[in-house]
Amino acid sequence: MNQVPKFKCSICGQELLEREISCICSFCGKQEQGEWVCPGGHYICEDCRLASPAEVIERVCLETHSQNPREIADLLMRHPSFKDHGVEHHLLVAPVILAAFANCKKTRVDKAKIQSAIKRLVDIPIGVCGSRGDCGACVGAGAAVSIIFSANADPMMGRSRALRAAGSALLRLAEMEGPRCCKQSVYAALETGWDILGKEFGISLELGTITCGFSHKIADCKKEKCPFYSIKE
Ligand SMILES: [Zn+2]
Ligand SMILES: [Zn+2]
Incomplete structure (x- = not known):
């Protein structure tokens, strides 16, 4: 059985939830459609994640x-x-x-x-x-x-x-x-x-x-x- 991957928020350490919602990047402020979000409201856009x-x-x-x-x-x-x-x-x-x-x-x-x-x-x-x-x-x-x-x-x-x-x-x-x-x-x-x-x-x-x-x-x-x-x- 395929395990659902687990990712942690780099800002607060909480486990990320798989949700497709509009998110604002905690680093650059850009708004985009997110796939993995933190229950604490943190989000990193792809450009910032790879920076x-x-x-x-x-x-x-x-x-x-x-x-x-x-x-x-x-x-x-x-x-x-x-x-x-x-x-x-x-x-x-x-x-x-x-x-x-x-x-x-x-x-x-x-x-x-x-x-x-x-x-x-x-x-x-x-x-x-x-x-x-x-x-x-x-x-x-x-x-x-x-x-x-x-x-x-x-x-x-x-x-x-x-x-x-x-x-x-x-x-x-x-x-x-x-x-x-x-x-x-x-x-x-x-x-x-x-x-x-x-x-x-x-x-x-x-x-x-x-x-x-x-x-x-x-x-x-x-x-x-x-x-x-x-x-x-
Ligand atoms: Zn977080
Ligand atoms: Zn960003």
Whole structure:
């Protein structure tokens, strides 16, 4: 007897139901006829399902209306192309900050800036946190600040601000100690980059409490030793 295939929602983990109904993609917002839907209302269109990390980051950042980079990052890190750890985490910090910051200013994020942010981070190898004291996610905070300030201010000022953002994010991550965790690196970078932007512009930028929703699937999660760990998740 043929078994009905079972698929799980990459966003919430619930088993998908076979239903032909009109669905809205949780990633890009496109509406289409779906075949497998999540009881929680999540859906991924075919283009997003097959997208590479860089493609889905660009797609989501251009469409999102979220003013919170953590929310956008959490959605992206649930995309099937995102593994527990990997270089894809280097790519997302700068684009999600740029997108959320543009939304806070009630403007639309520039596609060229998102593409530039991804391009600036794409060549950082995996594992450089340990091998050279670098981290693609933390440097992403520097790239976001660089792009925001170089566009409309003195490039020399942009340089020191970018260095401060990347350096502060790296220090914040170093304070957390323990083995590498790409989710923790992303959260540390977002927290630092967002805080620096708020201070530079003298505005209140909300991030909310960061609670990692990936602890249960990460084998070497630092649990109570990580500031983003929550027993509830
Ligand atoms: Zn779901
Ligand atoms: Zn989509």
